[in-house]
Amino acid sequence: MADRSDKTEKPTPRKVQQAKKDGQVARSPDVGTWLGMLVAVLLLRLTIRSTIELTQSLFVQVGDVIQNPDPAKVVHVLSTGVMKGAIAVAPLAFGMLATGVVASVAQGGVHVSAKSFKPKWDHLNPFKGVKRVFGVRGVWEVTKALVKTALLSLFLYQAIRTVLPLTQTGAVVPLGAVLHTTGGALYSFARNAAVAGLLMAAADYAYQLRRYRSGLRMSKQEIKEEYRNSEGDPQIKSAIKSRQMAMRRNRMMAAIAKADVVLVNPTHVAVALKYEAGRGAPRVVAKGAGVIAARMRAEAEKHRVPMVEDIPLARALYRVCDLGQEIPNELFVAVARILAFVFSLRRRGSAAGIHHPGATPEREVIGVQKRRGRRQLAGAGARR
Numbered sequence: 001m002a003d004r005s006d007k008t009e010k011p012t013p014r015k016v017q018q019a020k021k022d023g024q025v026a027r028s029p030d031v032g033t034w035l036g037m038l039v040a041v042l043l044l045r046l047t048i049r050s051t052i053e054l055t056q057s058l059f060v061q062v063g064d065v066i067q068n069p070d071p072a073k074v075v076h077v078l079s080t081g082v083m084k085g086a087i088a089v090a091p092l093a094f095g096m097l098a099t100g101v102v103a104s105v106a107q108g109g110v111h112v113s114a115k116s117f118k119p120k121w122d123h124l125n126p127f128k129g130v131k132r133v134f135g136v137r138g139v140w141e142v143t144k145a146l147v148k149t150a151l152l153s154l155f156l157y158q159a160i161r162t163v164l165p166l167t168q169t170g171a172v173v174p175l176g177a178v179l180h181t182t183g184g185a186l187y188s189f190a191r192n193a194a195v196a197g198l199l200m201a202a203a204d205y206a207y208q209l210r211r212y213r214s215g216l217r218m219s220k221q222e223i224k225e226e227y228r229n230s231e232g233d234p235q236i237k238s239a240i241k242s243r244q245m246a247m248r249r250n251r252m253m254a255a256i257a258k259a260d261v262v263l264v265n266p267t268h269v270a271v272a273l274k275y276e277a278g279r280g281a282p283r284v285v286a287k288g289a290g291v292i293a294a295r296m297r298a299e300a301e302k303h304r305v306p307m308v309e310d311i312p313l314a315r316a317l318y319r320v321c322d323l324g325q326e327i328p329n330e331l332f333v334a335v336a337r338i339l340a341f342v343f344s345l346r347r348r349g350s351a352a353g354i355h356h357p358g359a360t361p362e363r364e365v366i367g368v369q370k371r372r373g374r375r376q377l378a379g380a381g382a383r384r
Helices: 013-021 029-067 071-106 126-134 136-167 175-218 218-231 234-256 291-302 309-322 331-347 361-383
Strands: 261-264 269-274 284-288 307-309
Touching: 013 175, 029 071, 071 269, 126 261, 136 175, 175 307, 218 261, 234 269, 234 284, 234 291, 261 309, 269 291, 269 331, 284 291, 284 309, 291 307, 307 331, 309 331
Parallel strands: 261 307
Antiparallel strands: 261 269, 269 284
8 A cells, every 4th residue: 555645646547537437526515505505596586576476366367266166267277377386486496406417517527336325334433533523624624614604694694784674663664665675685695695605615626626636646656557457567568579579570481481582682681572373463471671681581591592682672672561561563573573583593593592683694593503612612621
């Protein structure tokens, strides 16, 4: 387990995604509560006005029904009252519903996790409970409660001061004036409380977000372990890649034995070509540079595959062709000339060794025979 001080790195996208999957998101319940209260206060006037108008209309209709009793009129009044009542309350209901969804989405979206429903026995640990109460989080919660209480007390005091003059006039105050003043005071109290609570909820969300990000921070060792788990151990991947390259190289070296010609440059680059009648253009069955080119020349000499020194053509094929790929149209003539040259050497005798396409076939065969004789004499001298 990494020490808290070692967690200095930002969480990886995979760590954040896993935390959201487990239901761990930065969230403040006060945001939805106070935002819903503010929306309710703003929509409540519209709802009350619509309800009063509906009630007045229903009283008029009920009076008509009383004067002229008719079951059809009664059913009509009831159905109209229910429908208009639903319409009057709909803005408040849908506004509260939309507010809850928006508040949840704004705080990281809606995430349902089965782990959230599992019992957490750590919460029953009294020592951890004491730590939560007297820790930084406990101090923050206490501070929030005190600030909320102070603000609500202030707004309530202002509301009482607004209504208090009605009791000190010494005269009879009309009911309409009392209701208007009291309603305005209560509306101002609820609105101010909702705005202040929403500001505190924003501060609480900022604190929860900072705490959430701090809890997800990772150590360098954890990042390395996550990379190994997701992408694989770099050493193992390197070993697998090296083994794959070695297997590919071995298959390529085995293909040289069946090649028709190996183009060389003369020592840095080597490209082996194979032509099969009826199967399209000649294909590159092996290619390499440096040490691999030297191995290719050794394999070609071992299996008596002719090698032709053509620097421009060897470089061009090495650069533009991949293993198993047919040669491009632009190099057809040059490759055909090389293959014709090699086939003519085979018809006249052994084609093994390194050849120069500028020389005639007869001279090439003689040169091959001379070089073979020199190697035989050198071997005999070495044995002596």
